[in-house]
Each structure stands twice: as structure tokens, then as C-alpha cells.
Amino acid sequence: MKRTNLLGLDLQGLEAFFVELDEKAFRARQLLQWIHQYRVVDFAEMTNLSKTLRQKLLDTAEVSPPEVQHEYISKDGTRKWIIKLSCGNSIETVFIPEDGRGTLCVSSQVGCALACTFCSTAQQGFNRNLTASEIIGQVWLANEALGKDPKGNRVVTNVVMMGMGEPLANYKNVIAAMKLMRDDLAYGISWRRVTLSTSGMVPMIDKLREDCHVSLAVSLHAANDKLRSEIIPLNDKYPIKELLAACKRYVDGHQRRHITIEYVLLDGINDSAQDAKDLVRILKGLPSKINLIPFNPFPGTDYRCSSRNVIMRFKQQLIDAGLVATIRKTRGDDIVAACGQLAGEVQDKTRRTQRLKQQEEVA
Ligand code: SAH
Numbered sequence: 001m002k003r004t005n006l007l008g009l010d011l012q013g014l015e016a017f018f019v020e021l022d023e024k025a026f027r028a029r030q031l032l033q034w035i036h037q038y039r040v041v042d043f044a045e046m047t048n049l050s051k052t053l054r055q056k057l058l059d060t061a062e063v064s065p066p067e068v069q070h071e072y073i074s075k076d077g078t079r080k081w082i083i084k085l086s087c088g089n090s091i092e093t094v095f096i097p098e099d100g101r102g103t104l105c106v107s108s109q110v111g112c113a114l115a116c117t118f119c120s121t122a123q124q125g126f127n128r129n130l131t132a133s134e135i136i137g138q139v140w141l142a143n144e145a146l147g148k149d150p151k152g153n154r155v156v157t158n159v160v161m162m163g164m165g166e167p168l169a170n171y172k173n174v175i176a177a178m179k180l181m182r183d184d185l186a187y188g189i190s191w192r193r194v195t196l197s198t199s200g201m202v203p204m205i206d207k208l209r210e211d212c213h214v215s216l217a218v219s220l221h222a223a224n225d226k227l228r229s230e231i232i233p234l235n236d237k238y239p240i241k242e243l244l245a246a247c248k249r250y251v252d253g254h255q256r257r258h259i260t261i262e263y264v265l266l267d268g269i270n271d272s273a274q275d276a277k278d279l280v281r282i283l284k285g286l287p288s289k290i291n292l293i294p295f296n297p298f299p300g301t302d303y304r305c306s307s308r309n310v311i312m313r314f315k316q317q318l319i320d321a322g323l324v325a326t327i328r329k330t331r332g333d334d335i336v337a338a339c340g341q342l343a344g345e346v347q348d349k350t351r352r353t354q355r356l357k358q359q360e361e362v363a
Contacts, residue, residue, distance in 0.1 A: 003062040007035060007140065008133030010179040021056055029185055035063050036136075036186035039144050065144075066137040078332030081141060085110065085134065089127055089346050091164055093138040094337045095146065095156070102146070103158040106138045108174050109165025111346035114199055116219075117231045118264060120298035121164045125348025129170040135177035138163075139187060159189060161196040162217070168196070168204035178212045191215070197262065202238040205246040216250055217260035217291070218243065222270050223278035231269070244286060251287050258287040265306040265314065266295050276317040283323065290318055290325040296333065 009017060014028035030048060034040045041063040043054045069084040079095045087110070094105040112119070113126035139159065146155040159181055161167040167174045174196070180186045181194050197217040198205065205216070220240070222228035228235040235243075251257040261283065265271045279290070292315055295305040306314070311327060318325040331337070 001060075003060060005064045005131075005133045006031060006061050007063050007065060008131055008136055008173070008176060008180075010132075010176045011183055011185070012179075013176060017061075021060065023053060023056075027053070032180075032183060032185040036140065036143075036180065036183075039140065041065065064133065065140050066134055068141060071145075072335040072337070074332040074335045074337065076331055076334075078335065078337055079145075080332060080335050080337040081138075081145075083134075083138065083141070087128070091130065091134075092337070093142065093163060094332060095142055096331050097155075101157045102155045103160055104139060104142050104156045105160050105163050106135060106177075107163030107165055108135060108161055108167040108170050111348065112165050113169065113350065114166050115233050116199060118221075118266060118295060118301070118303050120301075123298070123300065124346040125350055127346050127349050129173060130165070132173040132176035132180075135173055136180045136186075139177075139181060143187070154187070156187075157189070158193045159195070160217075161194070166199055166201070168198045168201040168208070171204055171207070175208075175211050178214060182212070195260065197260075199232055199234050200238050200243040200246075201234070202242050202246045205243075205250055209250050213254075215260070216247070217262055218247060219262045219264075220279075221262065221264050223275055223282055227270060231266075240282060244282060247288070248286055258289055261288045261290045262293060263290055264293040264295050265311055267304040267306045267310075269303070271306040271310050271314055273313075273317060276314050280318060280321040280323060288323070290323055291328050292325060293328045294330055296330060298336075 004017060006014065006017070011028055011032060014031055015025040018025055018027045034046045040046060043057040046054060066083045066085070068081050069090060070082040072080045077097045081093045083091050083093060085091065089110045091107045091110055093107060096103045096105065107130065109129050110127035111124045112121045114122060116122045139156065142156050143154065148154055161174065178194055181189045182191060191212065191214045195215040195217050196208065197219060199219045219232065221231060225235060225239050228240060247259045251259060263279070292311060294311060295303055297305065315325045315327060
């Protein structure tokens with residue numbers, strides 16, 4: 001019999017599990033604390049459970065965190081963990097320390113199916129969705145490695161769903177994991193401190209608003225549909241107008257809420273004065289902050305990062321038009337941990353990479 005991995009069950013899931021075992025639902029709360037706060041994985045050590053219950057758990061369940069294959073530490077303090085999955089593939093998780101906070105960048109899929117042309121993960125193709133255990137397992141691991149600061153506060157204070165994969169394409173498991181991030185019996189990170197980044201799956205943005213109103217970041221990267229469809233094929237399905245309307249619905253009725261608009265600066269592609277002007281125009285009326293991301297190169301890409309001058313000018317143009325714009329600091333590039341560089345090791349089940357290679361060979 002396959003044992004249930006309790007690591008990925010949120011409160012509701014654990015309650016259902018105990019009811020199934022013919023046990024009281026409140027046991028779920030005890031288990032959450034043991035697993036996520038104390039990081040105890042051995043049922044025998046869970047001393048406030050009866051002996052019979054511990055035995056029942058041993059027979060039916062396990063707490064099985066992911067396995068770290070390698071840890072890299074950057075000279076700027078950024079850490080990257082390569083996590084080996086049971087299927088033989090690996091994924092990556094990155095911790096970024098900053099003044100007064102520590103942000104964990106979490107992966108949601110093995111590879112990615114969306115094929116954005118400027119992203120290294122996309123070049124790997126897609127294998128499968130991560131389970132809820134594998135997603136929250138990354139938060140578990142980081143807490144295990146980093147623990148608390150001298151004041152007794154957790155070192156991981158923020159989570160960004162910005163690692164490998166499109167989180168809204170693995171909706172159910174991402175939601176269960178984010179509920180665990182939020183739960184005070186687990187990690188107690190408020191919704192505002194959890195940011196989900198999406199390339200723009202419109203129907204799922206609406207669902208997210210109902211289920212887990214976390215901070216939302218949207219990978220816009222272009223201000224017109226022609227260019228956006230070229231670099232983000234998903235734009236054909238959900239064009240800019242529909243995407244921005246969904247963003248508006250996401251923040252509507254919530255004061256002080258905004259959408260983070262991500263915009264990767266690609267030399268000669270989307271970084272002209274006209275692009276900045278178009279961006280200002282289409283963002284009118286949407287409470288937003290623009291995060292400009294200097295392009296991070298990876299092997300095999302023809303894209304180049306815009307020059308420092310162009311980036312500064314682009315930013316200033318947005319600011320002069322009354323928008324809030326910041327430049328994302330590149331962190332951990334000496335350990336290949338920067339945005340869009342996370343690749344892990346993915347066997348492409350869709351064989352898209354292979355097909356592309358063959359096409360190239362023929363051409
Ligand atoms: N699939 C989600 C999550 C990825 S988040 C999404 O598309 O939003 C990572 C962010 O880094 C996204 O905004 C993504 O577009 C951006 N990115 C991807 N490749 C990049 C690269 N090579 N350099 C800089 N940013 C990149």
C-alpha cells in the first residue's frame with residue numbers, strides 16, 4: 001500500500017485524512033505543528049499522540065521531505081538548492097537574503113510547458129507538475145537549513161512562486177502549498193508576503209482571487225500583442241487586454257493592493273522609448289508597480305540584456321509618467337540562481353525540445 005505523504009496536506013486535507021482513519025479532526029492541528037514548526041518527520045517522536053495513533057500513522061502515512069542533492073552559496077549570500085525528485089529529475093529553490101527579510105523562490109513544475117523564448121526553464125521542456133509535498137517541501141527544507149535568527153524570528157519571511165514552472169498551471173497543488181505557507185500552525189506567512197508570478201492564465205487569476213488572495217505578479221514583458229505573442233506564446237490565448245482586465249478584477253475593492261508588472265528588458269526587442277510609452281498607456285488605471293528585470297543570459301540564447309543607460313532611461317520614462325518603477329537587483333548570478341536561469345535537470349516528456357532540435361537540423 002502506498003503511504004500518504006502528510007507533508008503536502010493542508011489543514012483541510014489533514015482533517016479529511018484523520019476522519020478517514022476514524023480519528024478526531026483536531027489531530028490535524030497537532031500534526032501541522034509537528035511537521036512544519038518542529039520539522040519532526042518520525043511519528044514515534046510525536047509525543048502528544050497516543051501509541052495506537054502513532055502506530056496507525058506508521059502503517060498508513062509518512063512525512064517525506066524532498067532530498068537535497070546539492071547546495072550552492074553565492075558570494076552575495078544567495079543560496080540555491082538542487083532537489084532530487086524520485087522520478088530522477090531535479091528542480092531548484094533559491095533563498096535571497098535582504099535587509100530585514102528573507103525571500104524564498106519556489107518552483108512549481110518540473111520544467112515548464114509555456115515556451116517563453118527568453119526563459120531558460122522553458123528551454124528544458126516540461127515533465128510534470130510538482131506535488132503539494134514537493135512544493136511545500138522546498139519551504140520545509142529552507143526552514144530546516146536556515147532556522148531562526150538570533151531574535152527568534154524565522155529567516156524565511158517571504159515566498160515568491162517564481163521558480164521553475166507556471167504556478168497557475170498546477171493550480172490545486174500550488175493552492176494547497178500556499179495555504180500551508182499561510183497557516184499559523186505551519187509557517188504563518190501572510191498573503192501579502194507570498195507572491196505568485198504568472199505569465200497570464202486569465203481564468204486562474206480570477207479563481208486565485210477567491211481561493212488565496214496572495215500578492216500577484218504578472219510577466220507582461222511587452223506592451224503590444226504582436227511582440228508579446230512572439231516571446232510569450234500564451235498571449236495568443238489570453239491577450240494583453242484580457243490579462244490586464246483580470247489584473248484589475250484582482251485588486252478591485254482592495255485598497256492598498258497593487259499588481260506587480262514584471263518586464264524583462266531585452267536589448268533591441270522591447271526596450272525603446274515607444275515601448276515605454278505604450279506601457280504607460282496600457283497600465284493607465286491599474287494600481288501597479290513595475291519591476292524591470294535586466295535579462296539574465298543562459299547558454300544558447302541570442303537575447304542580450306539592455307545596456308545600463310537604456311534601462312535607466314526606460315525606468316525614468318515610466319517614473320516621469322507617474323508610475324512606480326524599480327529595477328530588480330540581480331542576485332546569485334555567480335551560482336546561476338538569477339531569474340530565468342533555473343533549469344534543474346528535466347527529461348522533457350513532451351519531447352518539444354527534441355522536436356525543435358530536429359526542426360533546426362532540417363532547416
Ligand atoms: N511562469 C511564471 C513564473 C516564473 S517567474 C511567470 O512566467 O511569471 C520568473 C520571472 O523571471 C518571470 O517574470 C519571467 O518572465 C522572468 N524571466 C524568465 N527568464 C528570464 C531571464 N532569462 N532573465 C530575466 N528574467 C527572466
